[in-house]
Amino acid sequence: MVSDAEVASQTVNSAELGLAGWMRWIWRSLTSMKTALILLLLLAAAAIPGSVYPQRSADPNGVASYYKNNPELAKVLDWFQLFDVYGSIWFSAIYILLFTSLIGCVVPRTRVHWLAMLAEPVDAPARMQRFPAYAKVTAQTSEPAVLDRAEAHLRKGRYRVVRRKGSVSAERGYIRETGNLIFHFSLIGVLVAAGLGGGFSYNGQRVLVEGEVFVNNLASYDSFSPGVFFDENNLQPFWMALDKFEVDFDLQNTTNIGTPLDFRAFVTSKLAGGEKRESVIRVNEPLEVPGAHVYLTGNGYAPVLTFKDPDGQIAFSGPVIFLPQDANYTSLGVIKLPDAKPNQYGVLAFFYPTKEQLETGAFTSIYPDPVDPMLSMNLYVGNLGLDGGVPRNVFSLDTHGLEQVAGGKSGTKALMLKIGETKQLPGDLGSVTFNGLKRFASLDLAYNPGQVWVLVFAILAFIGLAISLSVPRRRIWVRKFESGFEVAALARNDDPRLEDIVANLVEAIAPKKGN
Amino acid sequence: MTDVKLDLELAQQSLVFIFASMVVYTVSFLIFAWHLTNIASNKGSGAVISTKLENIGFALFGFGALIHGAGVVMRGIAASRVPWANMYEFSISGAFVLVAIYLAFYRLRDIRIIAAFVNGFVLLILGAATTYFYVQVKTLMPALQSYWLVIHVTVAVLATAFFNIAAALSVAYLLRTSPRIASSTKKFVVGARRVLEFFPAEKTLERLQVRFNAVGLILWTFTLAAGAIWAERAWHRYWGWDTKEVWTFIIWVLYAGYFHATATRGWTGRRAAWLSLIGFTSVLFNFTIVNLFFKGLHVYSGL
Ligand code: HEM
Numbered sequence: 001m002v003s004d005a006e007v008a009s010q011t012v013n014s015a016e017l018g019l020a021g022w023m024r025w026i027w028r029s030l031t032s033m034k035t036a037l038i039l040l041l042l043l044a045a046a047a048i049p050g051s052v053y054p055q056r057s058a059d060p061n062g063v064a065s066y067y068k069n070n071p072e073l074a075k076v077l078d079w080f081q082l083f084d085v086y087g088s089i090w091f092s093a094i095y096i097l098l099f100t101s102l103i104g105c106v107v108p109r110t111r112v113h114w115l116a117m118l119a120e121p122v123d124a125p126a127r128m129q130r131f132p133a134y135a136k137v138t139a140q141t142s143e144p145a146v147l148d149r150a151e152a153h154l155r156k157g158r159y160r161v162v163r164r165k166g167s168v169s170a171e172r173g174y175i176r177e178t179g180n181l182i183f184h185f186s187l188i189g190v191l192v193a194a195g196l197g198g199g200f201s202y203n204g205q206r207v208l209v210e211g212e213v214f215v216n217n218l219a220s221y222d223s224f225s226p227g228v229f230f231d232e233n234n235l236q237p238f239w240m241a242l243d244k245f246e247v248d249f250d251l252q253n254t255t256n257i258g259t260p261l262d263f264r265a266f267v268t269s270k271l272a273g274g275e276k277r278e279s280v281i282r283v284n285e286p287l288e289v290p291g292a293h294v295y296l297t298g299n300g301y302a303p304v305l306t307f308k309d310p311d312g313q314i315a316f317s318g319p320v321i322f323l324p325q326d327a328n329y330t331s332l333g334v335i336k337l338p339d340a341k342p343n344q345y346g347v348l349a350f351f352y353p354t355k356e357q358l359e360t361g362a363f364t365s366i367y368p369d370p371v372d373p374m375l376s377m378n379l380y381v382g383n384l385g386l387d388g389g390v391p392r393n394v395f396s397l398d399t400h401g402l403e404q405v406a407g408g409k410s411g412t413k414a415l416m417l418k419i420g421e422t423k424q425l426p427g428d429l430g431s432v433t434f435n436g437l438k439r440f441a442s443l444d445l446a447y448n449p450g451q452v453w454v455l456v457f458a459i460l461a462f463i464g465l466a467i468s469l470s471v472p473r474r475r476i477w478v479r480k481f482e483s484g485f486e487v488a489a490l491a492r493n494d495d496p497r498l499e500d501i502v503a504n505l506v507e508a509i510a511p512k513k514g515n
Numbered sequence: 516m517t518d519v520k521l522d523l524e525l526a527q528q529s530l531v532f533i534f535a536s537m538v539v540y541t542v543s544f545l546i547f548a549w550h551l552t553n554i555a556s557n558k559g560s561g562a563v564i565s566t567k568l569e570n571i572g573f574a575l576f577g578f579g580a581l582i583h584g585a586g587v588v589m590r591g592i593a594a595s596r597v598p599w600a601n602m603y604e605f606s607i608s609g610a611f612v613l614v615a616i617y618l619a620f621y622r623l624r625d626i627r628i629i630a631a632f633v634n635g636f637v638l639l640i641l642g643a644a645t646t647y648f649y650v651q652v653k654t655l656m657p658a659l660q661s662y663w664l665v666i667h668v669t670v671a672v673l674a675t676a677f678f679n680i681a682a683a684l685s686v687a688y689l690l691r692t693s694p695r696i697a698s699s700t701k702k703f704v705v706g707a708r709r710v711l712e713f714f715p716a717e718k719t720l721e722r723l724q725v726r727f728n729a730v731g732l733i734l735w736t737f738t739l740a741a742g743a744i745w746a747e748r749a750w751h752r753y754w755g756w757d758t759k760e761v762w763t764f765i766i767w768v769l770y771a772g773y774f775h776a777t778a779t780r781g782w783t784g785r786r787a788a789w790l791s792l793i794g795f796t797s798v799l800f801n802f803t804i805v806n807l808f809f810k811g812l813h814v815y816s817g818l
Contacts, residue, residue: 040772
């Protein structure tokens with residue numbers, strides 16, 4: 001008898017079975033080759049918009065200017081995450097599905113392959129003549145001798161061979177599937193290593209003038225972007241001084257004058273508890289210290305200036321970073337003197353490494369090395385707004401509400417200085433001296449503990465792929481057949497040599513007369 | 516102090532050689548085309564004249580390749596570096612590799628019949644290179660001064676050449692297996708069908724296409740990985756979804772899809788051939804449109 005309780009539990013069971021059945025069906029569809037194919041094509045298509053629209057990760061300025069030029073459209077695009085394609089929900093959904101499918105696909109295949117490698121080559125099938133490569137042999141020799149020869153021939157071809165009663169089965173190219181599995185597993189490795197590595201990574205920027213020292217802590221960076229798992233305490237304690245910066249520009253080849261040939265940053269670095277070390281950083285040749293790679297990303301001039309108040313007090317003294325504006329290093333610098341007496345003022349200055357006056361009267365630089373260097377300065381008097389607590393970009397000067405007292409339409413010419421010169425500032429503001437010229441280097445400090453593993457898995461994937469695409473997998477059978485023998489071969493993939501292989505085997509077991 | 520000597524004189528001579536090779540290629544192209552029309556119209560006394568014609572075509576094609584190769588080498592000497600640092604140089608070197616690989620395989624495999632297409636395509640590349648992409652020899656910008664320029668770009672050019680030949684085979688395969696061409700009675704199509712009969716069998720076309728794409732994909736995988744290694748040196752991160760990185764990735768995924776198609780029931784044959792063509796179209800797109808019009812870090816078209 002079936003009790004009510006049992007019936008109830010059975011109904012539940014069958015409902016669960018229905019659900020389980022559904023799940024199994026979904027799982028089976030997800031892990032089918034066709035789904036994998038569609039997901040791969042989708043992934044390729046989904047990657048395209050990221051090359052069309054500027055991406056926040058690679059080109060934040062591009063996104064900002066897109067917003068400025070097409071504010072309405074930008075909002076819509078942003079809603080669809082088209083400025084963050086590779087972190088978007090839809091892109092992630094595709095690759096997560098793809099990798100789920102991948103795992104669901106390769107795990108069972110690994111088991112099957114493992115069993116296949118342990119097992120002997122399968123028995124000769126019943127009807128061999130259906131196979132793509134097939135031959136009949138009438139042999140005079142006795143059966144064992146023929147099969148012996150077949151066995152020897154196949155072993156020489158590095159087949160795994162098994163002799164059964166009246167037949168030989170052979171298989172080779174197991175490593176094809178092994179390579180294929182290594183390839184697919186390594187892709188998972190690449191993804192995981194890239195994800196974790198990104199989480200623990202950081203990168204930060206710092207501009208260093210010749211003679212300055214960088215100490216590796218968060219406060220020393222001009223900008224810093226950590227991954228989600230980054231811990232400040234993991235910053236490697238070390239310091240690094242920029243001793244000298246050199247640039248070579250081409251002066252020889254007429255079509256190439258002024259083109260940079262090489263940038264070199266000479267640095268001295270020291271790890272906590274380590275030895276001092278001198279090295280040269282170049283583009284493509286970062287400095288590697290444990291826990292950080294230091295890359296050279298940019299450079300320019302840093303004129304050393306001294307501003308004095310009318311009473312001789314120093315209002316500012318030191319190198320000022322000038323940002324290059326063109327290939328000949330016409331550079332723009334901003335100095336703000338909020339503490340100058342009697343008035344605070346700001347300076348908007350241009351630096352010309354090799355000055356040349358245009359017909360319009362304006363200056364420009366015609367060569368990037370300091371052959372004939374000159375500074376020109378525009379002065380602005382008024383409230384610089386620095387004590388308002390609003391952070392201002394030191395590379396720009398908001399001239400709104402300021403009075404221009406030198407340069408432009410102020411009536412007073414811009415101040416022109418050569419190295420070593422001192423000039424009085426107009427309006428009894430004091431004086432300025434152009435003491436000398438230094439260079440600066442923009443450095444990128446980055447560390448990604450995952451990238452080594454990404455590389456390891458990428459190499460494994462490459463090897464796996466190369467094996468899988470170049471090793472043929474074949475099965476061959478030889479079997480006694482009424483008046484002779486039959487030979488057949490089958491390949492896992494399209495195999496152009498299959499017929500030749502059968503022909504060679506036939507030749508080996510039943511050599512034609514005269515040979 | 517770094518010293519580089521650019522030899523403008525030699526660069527000029529290199530250009531002359533490239534033009535000369537284009538002249539020879541034009542002649543061989545006309546011969547191959549004539550050969551095809553002969554087959555199409557069933558004229559000429561049988562296969563004999565055709566093969567003779569074809570042989571002359573190949574001799575000229577090879578001769579053109581020699582001049583072309585000399586031009587490429589001279590360009591490299593003139594610049595004292597590898598001749599593939601801008602689009603012009605990449606085009607002439609890439610076209611040369613394509614010809615070299617094709618000529619290396621034409622004896623081994625029955626792909627002679629696509630000579631007119633390969634030849635025509637090479638002429639097209641050289642034409643575009645000399646007309647639109649030409650730039651004076653320049654030194655390398657520091658970001659490009661790396662042995663990875665040699666490794667990464669050489670392998671990329673090789674991969675492109677293999678994909679290219681595979682794509683030509685895919686076109687042949689698609690034409691050959693097209694039901695519409697098979698059933699048409701239009702005069703032009705009937706002629707084309709006669710040409711197609713000279714092509715290797717469907718199975719052979721398919722097989723060769725898979726083989727060339729396989730080599731292409733292995734090389735492309737290497738290109739992708741080598742690019743990432745170089746990017747770590749030059750741009751401080753191994754991967755950053757720069758436009759060129761995006762397209763390298765897209766191409767890689769498309770060819771991965773292609774290989775899945777060759778192993779998926781219902782997707783082998785014509786569908787796979789279409790995928791092979793889509794893959795190669797993105798390779799071309801990556802080299803032309805992306806280089807010229809997309810913003811990114813790979814800014815060395817030199818234009
Ligand atoms: C990240 C996603 C994937 C990529 C990039 C990828 C790539 C490739 C490539 C390039 C091949 C051809 C080379 C070879 O035979 O080893 C291949 C083969 C193969 N893939 Fe994938 N795959 C992916 C996901 C999958 C998934 C999800 C499945 C299962 C549904 C799968 C199953 C297979 C199988 C069975 C083959 C062998 C085909 C043959 O016998 O030739 N792959 N894959």
